[in-house]
């Protein structure tokens with residue numbers, strides 16, 4: 042529906058000639074806004090109908106999100122780079138890890154509570170930064186932050202947010218980290234870091250895997266139009282090339298992201314903030330060591346939900362070697378492909394201190410707003426608790442590598 046309207050609009054532009062091209066960007070933005078509103082109203086009934094149906098796992102939120110979202114937005118949220126090989130692998134690699142449960146352990150009390158950088162959270166499950174959440178739900182990042190507060194967990198707010206730092210900060214008392222993209226316009230990144238610090242964010246998550254945006258073919262086909270990023274209001278306005286086809290998001294990223302970002306810039310970041318810095322996007326032992334050497338407070342093993350370079354390994358497949366390289370010097374977190382509490386357990390067993398959840402939170406938000414994000418968090422937490430009980434672990438400290446059997450273990454046993 043959205044696509045056909047969009048095609049109609051493009052056809053109208055062809056007919057009306059070049060004098061209208063100058064306002065094309067504005068019209069595209071307006072059109073995208075109207076489509077979002079319309080999709081939300083149209084899908085209200087659908088959401089209501091499903092309100093009563095009991096969803097029993099995170100995958101069912103994805104099915105519902107697919108029904109309620111316009112295709113362009115569902116594709117943006119769910120898609121990955123190029124062949125989407127890594128996208129599938131992120132999930133499949135968890136399935137290849139099996140359990141080695143212990144029996145006859147007293148699990149009458151299972152304690153999931155955890156600490157990240159000194160902040161207490163109810164379970165080691167935190168909300169990953171995901172951009173443009175108003176495409177999923179009109180309350181976007183604010184609803185997500187509220188859910189994080191209710192679940193007593195951390196929300197990592199994206200640099201590509203459709204709400205402002207102030208809106209999110211004033212909406213609730215969630216523990217918030219701020220994810221940073223370094224723009225060509227360093228002053229923009231600088232100002233947002235300052236504002237995050239001023240508004241009580243507790244850490245900066247520097248995303249280091251995006252010197253350029255990955256090739257997301259679904260977005261190219263859909264001619265994905267990003268919504269206004271309210272977080273940038275008053276700081277930056279980007280003129281997209283009206284004549285350039287394909288994904289407008291890619292066009293936007295090409296104009297804004299600084300591809301020269303390198304290890305030395307971590308020093309720059311340290312010089313502009315007193316907040317602890319986590320580095321997100323680490324996939325090798327070598328980079329993990331470098332990150333420790335430049336003095337980061339934590340490492341996030343991540344392939345950006347398989348949206349950047351296709352054919353990188355599933356993030357869970359490299360966790361063990363990163364944890365070995367870091368040798369306990371800083372906490373290691375992981376994201377990518379986690380859809381079950383059993384997946385969370387596997388990541389913890391291989392050395393992650395906590396996991397971040399991306400798409401499932403977005404699907405929860407799209408399907409049921411703040412309540413949906415809360416339910417997704419609770420579902421994963423409840424599944425983790427049951428997994429701990431059934432593997433004989435009554436606290437997070439009890440979870441060890443010996444509770445799982447990985448491909449690496451299977452190969453070792455052949456030697």
Ligand SMILES: Cc1cc2nc3c(=O)[nH]c(=O)nc-3n(C[C@H](O)[C@H](O)[C@H](O)COP(=O)(O)O)c2cc1C
Pocket residue numbers: 117118119131169170171172199200201220248321343344345346347348376377378379397398399400401403
């Ligand atoms: C729709 C979407 C938007 C994202 N936006 C950002 C972002 O703005 N900044 C960032 O560092 N990572 C972003 N990511 C990556 C996530 O933080 C996270 O690494 C990834 O989603 C984890 O994989 P999962 O979706 O399988 O849980 C995004 C991911 C998705 C799916």
Ligand SMILES: CCCCCCC(=O)C(=O)O
Pocket residue numbers: 171172201222254290293294297298345348
């Ligand atoms: C300026 C770049 C836009 C990035 C959008 C958010 C993101 O990281 C994603 O994966 O999508």
